Amino acid sequence: METSTSVCSVAVSEDGQNVFTKEDFKGPSHAVSLGVFVDEALSFADSHAMPLDAVAVSCGPGSYTGLRIGVSMAKGVCYGRNIPLIGIPTLKVQCVPVLLYHDELPDDALLCPMIDARRMEVYAAVYNRALTPIRDIAADIVDENSYLEYLDRHPVYFFGDGAEKCKVKITHPNAHFIDNIHPLAKMMFPLAEKAIAEKDFKDVAYFEPFYLKEFVASQPKKLL
Incomplete structure (x- = not known):
């Protein structure tokens, strides 16, 4: 359920x-x-x-x-x-369709599922492709500097109903967005x-x- x-x-x-x-x-x-x-x-x-x-x-x-x-x-x-x-x-449930249906993910990709909160806030976590937590669940206020510690070293894939509003803030070349993930x-x-x-x-x-x-x-x- x-x-x-x-x-x-x-x-x-x-x-x-x-x-x-x-x-x-x-x-x-x-x-x-x-x-x-x-x-x-x-x-x-x-x-x-x-x-x-x-x-x-x-x-x-x-x-x-x-x-x-x-x-x-x-x-x-x-x-x-x-x-x-x-x-x-x-947040792990959201990762499953990304892992199953997006073959283009590189081996060192990190996954950042997001659930929408108010304004520019999201609830998010960061996982590797084995769904090992790289960063545990947190309430994040998203700005231009969000997730740089991961983006500077890995391609990061953002998805979930909180990711859409983050596109205008997260513009790092290693940031990728996957739509329609529920x-x-x-x-x-x-x-x-x-x-x-x-x-x-x-x-x-x-x-x-x-x-x-x-x-x-x-x-x-x-x-x-």
Whole structure:
């Protein structure tokens, strides 16, 4: 399940292959769409005698409301089916289609997925092609000097709904932008299967998505 941005999506995989997908790109209507999509996905799995091994859900950063809806639904399915829960970072989900469908990436390329925030702010991370974090998730105010420490040494590929507004600021010759990249449930399968192999499951009772509250807590207090 993927509900971290304005796109709502649900998918089912079997042996690493996508066998069911429902997606809504029309805006943040997760409270309406997600329940319908999940019911259809479960009915599909049951009608094809496909026992579910786990539920994977995007765990942020992203929309507070969207993440709450997605994680709550995922927990409900896990409780009802007595199966484990997997949490997948949203920014890593965005990287999957770039790695799968953009063969032109050089070996030393760095990936910088971005989620839009207010004004010139984004939530971003930097990964290499193995999805090893080069820089952890942070809230960035983007200007002409952003990411120079990486751009001076590597080609960096920016994508996600926060990248479009950064084109006017990030003009380094090593900066490349990939359009129309969204975090989608059907792109979570490689990461979810890796989590299953490593038994990287979340505690269904206590798991919460990543709301970037660490950044909020670390910011200096401002009084109006």
